Amino acid sequence: MSQPRITLARGDITKQDVDAIVNAANSSLLGGGGVDGAIHRAGGPEILEACRALRASHYGRGLSTGQAVATTAGRLPARWVIHTVGPVYSRDEDRSALLAACHTNSLEVADTLGATTVAFPAISTGIFGWPIADAARIAVATVSAATTAVEEVRFVLFDDSAYETFVQATQQ
Template sequence: MDITLVEGDITAEQVDVVVNAANSSLLGGGGVDGAIHRRGGPAILAECRALRASRYGRGLPTGQAVATTAGDLPARWVVHTVGPVWSATEDRSPLLRDCYANSLAVADDLGAVTIAFPLISAGVYRWPVDDAVRQALSVLRAATPTNLTEARLVLFGPDTHATAKQIHATL
């Protein structure tokens, strides 16, 4: 699977799957989650509400992933995953890696060929950008999906993109 680093807006990525750094409610929020729900339109929220009414009454657990339609996004599906909040006193990196691994598995099960990820937990969940990039790339590089041929890590802003490029080149 090829890994591409992209600076930009994940809601504009033309891929089979866009990954949403969701909150556990699956009902939208700020950051990437809010942007995906706004641009994707009401079809995403409708499917998320159905998931809450059936399988995820208490919300989607951290590290897990689930798919919905992509609505008006230039993608076929959205895979929602809940990243962990950064903690200086507890190692939550396995949960962060689970977000990427479980999203890849869901996308692969859907038959997706291309996938775009945000830098999960690096926004309002305060995960340090350099470590968030390392965690993401460690999972993406080790993955052996059957259908996926390209994974994009879509980074918001030139500083985050530059940091990711530097880390990608040294790993």
């Protein structure tokens, strides 16, 4: 176990050829918008079925913020989807530890699966409103400090601006 190598990619997380992709899920685990919706659409009904099974067993009330759990990746190139619920950004309350926990807990789940390559989106930066520069700083610092069997963490950014922001975060 050691620290993973961090790489960056600009593109679509659903097309990444990695062992696991991380889904910025909503707490219901039943799909939604943004990255969550894209993963459910591209992965097909198998992911939703697996999420419904999780809701019926261990996560009747949904997944708590910062937690992570894995399902099949359905029709995606990845083997697994690791679902994590990011925090909603607040100017009045520091929720940085919850955002860091999304990354730490996702890597722990990846370790239990035996995944060596994991792709992350920019968790909480969409509808949850987290400022991208701060989210990038937290994500990169958390992953850089992690001790894991994951060899590569790839941050997959949807647009040039987010990509450049993560480039800057990796250089700090």
